[in-house]
Amino acid sequence: MNDTLTSDVIGRRVDVNGEHATVRFYGVIPPVAGPWLGVEWDNPERGKHDGRHEGTVYFTCRHPTGGSFIRPNKVNFGVDFLTALKHRYVLGDEAAEVGKGHTVTVGNKPVETVGFDSIIKQQSQLSKLQDVSLRSCAVNCAGDRGGIAAACPNIRNLDLSKNLLSLWDDVTDIADQLRHLEVLNLSENKLRFPPGAASPAGTFSALKVLVLSRTGITWAEVLRCAAGWPVLEELYLAANDIAILERPTDVLQTVKLLDLSSNQSIDENQLFLIAYLPRLEQLILSDVGLSSLHFPDTEIGCKTSMFTSLQYLVVNDNQISQWSFINELDKLESLQALSCLRNPLTAGSRADSTRQFIIARVAQLQVLNKCQILPEERRGAELDYRKAFGGEWRKAGGHQDPDQNRPSAEFRAAHPRYQSLCLSTIWCT
Numbered sequence: 106m107n108d109t110l111t112s113d114v115i116g117r118r119v120d121v122n123g124e125h126a127t128v129r130f131y132g133v134i135p136p137v138a139g140p141w142l143g144v145e146w147d148n149p150e151r152g153k154h155d156g157r158h159e160g161t162v163y164f165t166c167r168h169p170t171g172g173s174f175i176r177p178n179k180v181n182f183g184v185d186f187l188t189a190l191k192h193r194y195v196l197g198d199e200a201a202e203v204g205k206g207h208t209v210t211v212g213n214k215p216v217e218t219v220g221f222d223s224i225i226k227q228q229s230q231l232s233k234l235q236d237v238s239l240r241s242c243a244v245n246c247a248g249d250r251g252g253i254a255a256a257c258p259n260i261r262n263l264d265l266s267k268n269l270l271s272l273w274d275d276v277t278d279i280a281d282q283l284r285h286l287e288v289l290n291l292s293e294n295k296l297r298f299p300p301g302a303a304s305p306a307g308t309f310s311a312l313k314v315l316v317l318s319r320t321g322i323t324w325a326e327v328l329r330c331a332a333g334w335p336v337l338e339e340l341y342l343a344a345n346d347i348a349i350l351e352r353p354t355d356v357l358q359t360v361k362l363l364d365l366s367s368n369q370s371i372d373e374n375q376l377f378l379i380a381y382l383p384r385l386e387q388l389i390l391s392d393v394g395l396s397s398l399h400f401p402d403t404e405i406g407c408k409t410s411m412f413t414s415l416q417y418l419v420v421n422d423n424q425i426s427q428w429s430f431i432n433e434l435d436k437l438e439s440l441q442a443l444s445c446l447r448n449p450l451t452a453g454s455r456a457d458s459t460r461q462f463i464i465a466r467v468a469q470l471q472v473l474n475k476c477q478i479l480p481e482e483r484r485g486a487e488l489d490y491r492k493a494f495g496g497e498w499r500k501a502g503g504h505q506d507p508d509q510n511r512p513s514a515e516f517r518a519a520h521p522r523y524q525s526l527c528l529s530t531i532w533c534t
Contacts, residue, residue: 118269119180124151129164141174183269185248189239231257238264245269247278254282261285267293277304290316298326304333318343331356343367349375362387369394380411387417396424398433405521409436417442425450432521435467442472465490
């Protein structure tokens, strides 16, 4: 291997005893003879330094202990797609067929073939595959041009997560040979994306679900690649340190589910940039550090023009501590389901009353934290909510007589639905 490595190895992904890393340096490190690889580990605790050795900087790392020097013969650069596929999906007992002689007639002459039936069986087996998982199989490229299309053209669901793919071009080389591909999981591949057109037209013409979590993709790269995803419905972008800096125009218009979990740079102002995706029905915002939300285009009691198709919102593991966040959700025209677990607002011993108050504050909610809200529960929640804040409402100027009912602006801002709940019933304490 040492004789074949060149400077092109820089940026390649490698596996070292199950740990993944990216090659940042290739060369000699005096006074020790022979070539070395300088790698940056995905897990920085695996390394020993930041790319320096005896005062010389050979490469740089994002973490002070993210780097190591390793001999080339200690790393695995991976295999091509078909090699990994055959290793996982070709039956082991077919190997026993290799070596067995079979006689066929070619022209007028008998010819002995070795493993002929086995080869036919392998080809038939691969061509029937539709759902394929090659997770952690060290796949690093497509392999010979046209080989995938010839061997397994019917794959529709493909898991390539946690492999050694390093370039988006490698992904497109694979996908371009799978014209029926509908689901593609590329999570945990550290990918580099080209600055120009991201993929040939038609490469992802059937793709509906794409997982790019933990790939290092930026929002600008998402928008650039999205032009090649004309029918995409689900896009997973978790844990990429994404900041949404640009509104999608003419791309992502078919997306129904968007997962932005664990991107700590996202705030409410960035969310407004994706608020007009016309078909967005599910938005996952777990663990993004979100604490506040306010739709600036509408007043209390009105519906916002943002996220008009949004039906399911997930905001678990955030910093939501104020009821004003929940109040704003009532402005969403289509919201039916909410998951709001492990937030300061919902933590502690008052979980039951918190659930009741969320139900009361969001009129159209049908599912909360994956539990259906039955009509009886809603009636009870709204009644308890009216009781809990009835005294405060009266002190603020509220009255059962509509002619005398003038609660303060502060109360209406804190309890936007309270007025309608009281007016919808004859009795109110």
